[in-house]
Amino acid sequence: MSTATTxxxxxAGWSIDLRVLGPIxxxxxxxxxxxxxxxxxxxxxxxxxxxARSAFIGIVAVGMTFVITxxxxxxxxxxxxxxxxxxxxxxxNALIPVMGAGVxxxxxxxxxxxxxxxxxxxxxxxxxxxxxxxxxxxxxxxxGIYRSLVTWLADGGTLSLDFAMREIYRPVYYGGIMGISWPxxxxxxxxxxxxxxxxxxAFGRHCAAIGSNETVARYSSVNVARVRTLTFIGLGLLxxxxxxxxxxxxxxxSASTGVLWELEAIAAVIIGGTMLKGGFGRIWxxxxxxxxxxxxxxxxxxxxxxxxxxxxxxxxxxxxLAVVLQRKRSNSR
Amino acid sequence: xxxxxxxxxxxxxxFGPIEILHGVNFxxxxxxxxxxxxxxxxxxxxxxxxLSGYLDATTGTVELDGQLARxxxxxxxxxxxxxxxxxxxxxxxxxxxxxxxxxxxxxxRGLLLDHKTMQKRTAELLARLDCRVSxxxxxxxxxxxxxxxVEIAKALSRKVRVLIMDEPTAVLTESETEVLFEQIxxxxxxxxxxxxxxxxxxxxxxIADRVTVLRDGSVVASGPIxxxxxxxxxxxxxxxxxxxxxxPKRRGGGEVVLEAADIHVPGHVSHASxxxxxxxILGIGGLIGAGRTELVEAIAxxxxxxxxxxxxxxxxxxxxxxxxxxxxxxxxxxxxKGAGLLLEKGMRENLTLPMLSAFGRPLxxxxxxxxxxxxxxxxxxxxxxxxxxxxxxxxxxxxQKLLLAKTMLPDPQIVIIDEPTRGIDIGTKQQIYxxxxxxxxxxxxxxxxxxxxxxxxxxxxxxxxMHAGRVSGEVSGEDVNERAIVRLAMxxxxxxxxxxx
Numbered sequence: 117m118s119t120a121t122t123x124x125x126x127x128a129g130w131s132i133d134l135r136v137l138g139p140i141x142x143x144x145x146x147x148x149x150x151x152x153x154x155x156x157x158x159x160x161x162x163x164x165x166x167x168a169r170s171a172f173i174g175i176v177a178v179g180m181t182f183v184i185t186x187x188x189x190x191x192x193x194x195x196x197x198x199x200x201x202x203x204x205x206x207x208x209n210a211l212i213p214v215m216g217a218g219v220x221x222x223x224x225x226x227x228x229x230x231x232x233x234x235x236x237x238x239x240x241x242x243x244x245x246x247x248x249x250x251x252x253x254x255x256x257x258x259x260g261i262y263r264s265l266v267t268w269l270a271d272g273g274t275l276s277l278d279f280a281m282r283e284i285y286r287p288v289y290y291g292g293i294m295g296i297s298w299p300x301x302x303x304x305x306x307x308x309x310x311x312x313x314x315x316x317x318a319f320g321r322h323c324a325a326i327g328s329n330e331t332v333a334r335y336s337s338v339n340v341a342r343v344r345t346l347t348f349i350g351l352g353l354l355x356x357x358x359x360x361x362x363x364x365x366x367x368x369x370s371a372s373t374g375v376l377w378e379l380e381a382i383a384a385v386i387i388g389g390t391m392l393k394g395g396f397g398r399i400w401x402x403x404x405x406x407x408x409x410x411x412x413x414x415x416x417x418x419x420x421x422x423x424x425x426x427x428x429x430x431x432x433x434x435x436x437l438a439v440v441l442q443r444k445r446s447n448s449r
Numbered sequence: 450x451x452x453x454x455x456x457x458x459x460x461x462x463x464f465g466p467i468e469i470l471h472g473v474n475f476x477x478x479x480x481x482x483x484x485x486x487x488x489x490x491x492x493x494x495x496x497x498x499x500l501s502g503y504l505d506a507t508t509g510t511v512e513l514d515g516q517l518a519r520x521x522x523x524x525x526x527x528x529x530x531x532x533x534x535x536x537x538x539x540x541x542x543x544x545x546x547x548x549x550x551x552x553x554x555x556x557x558r559g560l561l562l563d564h565k566t567m568q569k570r571t572a573e574l575l576a577r578l579d580c581r582v583s584x585x586x587x588x589x590x591x592x593x594x595x596x597x598x599v600e601i602a603k604a605l606s607r608k609v610r611v612l613i614m615d616e617p618t619a620v621l622t623e624s625e626t627e628v629l630f631e632q633i634x635x636x637x638x639x640x641x642x643x644x645x646x647x648x649x650x651x652x653x654x655x656i657a658d659r660v661t662v663l664r665d666g667s668v669v670a671s672g673p674i675x676x677x678x679x680x681x682x683x684x685x686x687x688x689x690x691x692x693x694x695x696x697p698k699r700r701g702g703g704e705v706v707l708e709a710a711d712i713h714v715p716g717h718v719s720h721a722s723x724x725x726x727x728x729x730i731l732g733i734g735g736l737i738g739a740g741r742t743e744l745v746e747a748i749a750x751x752x753x754x755x756x757x758x759x760x761x762x763x764x765x766x767x768x769x770x771x772x773x774x775x776x777x778x779x780x781x782x783x784x785x786k787g788a789g790l791l792l793e794k795g796m797r798e799n800l801t802l803p804m805l806s807a808f809g810r811p812l813x814x815x816x817x818x819x820x821x822x823x824x825x826x827x828x829x830x831x832x833x834x835x836x837x838x839x840x841x842x843x844x845x846x847x848x849q850k851l852l853l854a855k856t857m858l859p860d861p862q863i864v865i866i867d868e869p870t871r872g873i874d875i876g877t878k879q880q881i882y883x884x885x886x887x888x889x890x891x892x893x894x895x896x897x898x899x900x901x902x903x904x905x906x907x908x909x910x911x912x913x914x915m916h917a918g919r920v921s922g923e924v925s926g927e928d929v930n931e932r933a934i935v936r937l938a939m940x941x942x943x944x945x946x947x948x949x950x
Contacts, residue, residue, distance in 0.1 A: 316815075322805070
């Protein structure tokens with residue numbers, strides 16, 4: 117049911133798995149629709165805009181793919197991003213009198229973001245893997261904590277990066293090489309590394325084994341707690357990197373920074389064909405999932421046939437559709 | 450003699466290509482306690498499940514009151530008054546006792562539940578059973594014997610004509626067993642037919658009116674209890690000839706490679722010790738639940754333990770599977786599907802999982818993995834539809850061979866195999882026995898846990914027998930025979946014949 121053989125009887129062994137091609141076909145269909153609706157769709161400006169905006173969610177979603185593949189879930193990434201952004205801005209502003217506005221402060225700020233991401237990920241990971249609390253509960257808790265912390269740091273308002281600093285930091289989001297902006301480059305590099313780690317290293321294989329059957333993994337001398345914790349730490353690191361790209365875009369952080377990032381990241385992972393219950397994950401699928409989600413928003417903005425306010429509704433339909441397709445595979449087994 | 454209320458006529462049952470029951474005839478009469486005994490895997494559970502509508506017979510018929518009966522499911526059987534109490538309880542842990550007793554048959558007053566009546570009835574039933582739990586207590590908070598009583602109360606709450614009990618006393622203390630026996634006696638007087646299985650032959654002798662012995666899916670003996678003694682029952686259960694299923698035995702006489710002293714696993718094993726020599730096959734026998742698996746899992750680092758394990762002269766720390774594997778000790782689980790193999794994954798992923806670092810770092814070499822799989826398919830004679838097939842779609846025998854291949858991948862010196870042939874056809878069994886011998890003759894040391902007597906006797910030079918979490922004795926050489934092992938497994942002393950279990 118899930119596979120369709122090609123017409124030629126000679127290539128009977130060659131079967132096409134719709135689950136593999138499904139997300140790609142959906143992406144191609146969206147591109148075709150975009151081209152049809154608006155000739156500007158394929159313009160350089162629009163494409164780079166879509167890709168650059170996808171990069172934050174995309175970077176986070178790569179890490180989320182590992183967490184979900186290993187049977188976990190992380191609801192805290194959006195709040196975590198907001199908190200790290202706030203922390204980063206506070207530290208950088210505080211250092212201006214000491215170090216003077218310059219690249220040095222930005223490097224310190226980046227270090228803060230990465231260390232904070234690692235620590236936040238480690239807290240989630242250790243609570244889940246060592247203490248044994250369900251990932252949903254742990255990250256629901258930390259989600260509330262980080263969101264509340266950033267609101268408190270900003271005193272209910274907005275934390276703004278010093279204006280002099282913004283000018284120096286700006287190129288990290290708006291600059292790039294050969295017309296490709298940094299967020300796109302970083303996203304691409306992380307996606308490629310992620311795909312290699314997932315498919316070709318012991319770590320990736322262990323994640324899939326744990327998500328597939330934790331007991332089997334344990335009996336096969338896989339260090340389950342360590343691998344689990346590492347998936348959360350890796351996700352925290354990637355959230356830190358996403359924040360480094362995100363802060364120069366607006367130069368500020370508030371209680372509404374990163375809202376719903378976690379849901380978009382999880383949705384991208386699921387649309388890409390990774391199983392929510394764990395055991396199977398693919399990074400390229402996640403990348404396709406991220407692109408599908410941003411293209412929907414982009415197309416709605418470019419046409420006036422459907423109100424952009426319905427963006428969420430259409431994304432919701434796509435997510436549910438993706439899961440329905442996933443389920444058919446397990447039924448037909 | 451009264452006519453049977455429930456009977457099996459020439460019943461066979463096959464799972465896939467394997468026939469489990471071969472032409473079983475069985476009568477259950479009103480007002481009798483009929484004990485069904487046999488070794489693990491003899492077909493007792495299958496027989497009970499066919500009687501109670503959980504399974505259909507492949508051929509042959511089930512008769513209720515002399516009429517052909519075909520139960521669509523267990524609910525249909527229950528509606529006809531046939532209730533089975535499972536060994537693993539069928540209770541909703543988070544509901545109260547009273548809610549469980551009336552689950553699915555709640556008493557209503559109008560639209561609302563009649564809690565008062567249900568509580569009162571539950572209290573009456575429990576009082577009949579001398580059980581002191583409150584009807585409103587949550588099932589998850591009550592003790593295991595109390596859960597057994599709740600199951601019985603649940604059965605009593607409906608009009609029960611046939612009560613089928615799968616090892617009801619396995620979880621009960623002696624005094625609780627007495628209460629259960631009083632209940633069984635009362636039900637018997639009321640004309641209820643009771644089918645009862647137990648490994649405790651002393652109990653069978655006391656409570657049963659008739660006995661039927663199953664062996665390898667066939668009835669080998671059946672008759673009034675007076676015609677049997679505990680010893681004749683045991684002999685009937687295990688008394689089969691050892692075929693040439695097993696290669697000739699070999700003596701392992703090398704140096705001690707593994708020594709476990711005073712192992713304690715909370716709740717399962719206490720004061721257990723064993724030694725293993727190079728090239729030896731050591732058997733561990735005992736009933737299910739005697740702590741055999743827990744003991745070896747503790748040795749292999751899969752369970753927390755106290756006590757000392759010495760591997761090749763050096764102490765092995767507790768709770769580290771990876772360390773044990775690295776130092777040459779591996780464990781092959783009895784739970785092939787739950788703990789052994791990733792059923793959704795292919796053979797390659799399963800084979801290399803414990804040893805991925807040996808296939809390239811940081812990147813795994815797919816080519817090396819495929820080579821290892823080719824070798825494993827040859828060495829272990831794995832027959833699967835194709836290399837990419839999901840392991841869950843392979844036959845039990847081939848799964849077991851793959852699991853063996855996976856376990857042997859680190860080239861271990863000590864191999865612990867738990868139930869090497871569970872759910873496997875006879876041909877594959879023989880291959881696995883040969884393989885175990887080959888491993889031993891290569892100088893490796895093997896521990897085999899088995900609930901199948903012939904397997905233990907056919908394979909092991911020396912057999913350690915466990916009973917209730919302790920090592921109850923050891924037999925070796927000429928003394929490795931079924932009688933000696935069964936007696937030790939039942940907790941009977943080696944010498945004293947008259948002691949009840």
